[in-house]
Amino acid sequence: MRRYGKKDIKDIKWVKYKIVVPTENDRKELMDAFRHIHDSDIDTEYVAVNQLAHEYLSPDVTGDSRNINNIIIDKKLFEQL
Secondary structure (H helix, E strand, C coil), rough: CEEEECHHHHHHCCCCEEEEEEHHHHHHHHHHHHHHHHHCCCCCCCCHHHHHCCCCCHHHCCCCCCCCCCEEEEEEHHHHH
């Protein structure tokens, strides 16, 4: 796992991933779980841990259209994988 500590955000090597779910309900369940993780006592200096912990953020949660997450609702794609 890569740690980033107090590095400038532009220097972070982000992990690339997408999470595909078949329904909005599945998306919401995952977002609730990620929020629980975020609010728990975890070491967020690990890049992937920090990224996953923030997957609960979305415009419908924060009201900010810049807060997007990597959870994609696509039933057909989900069933193909």
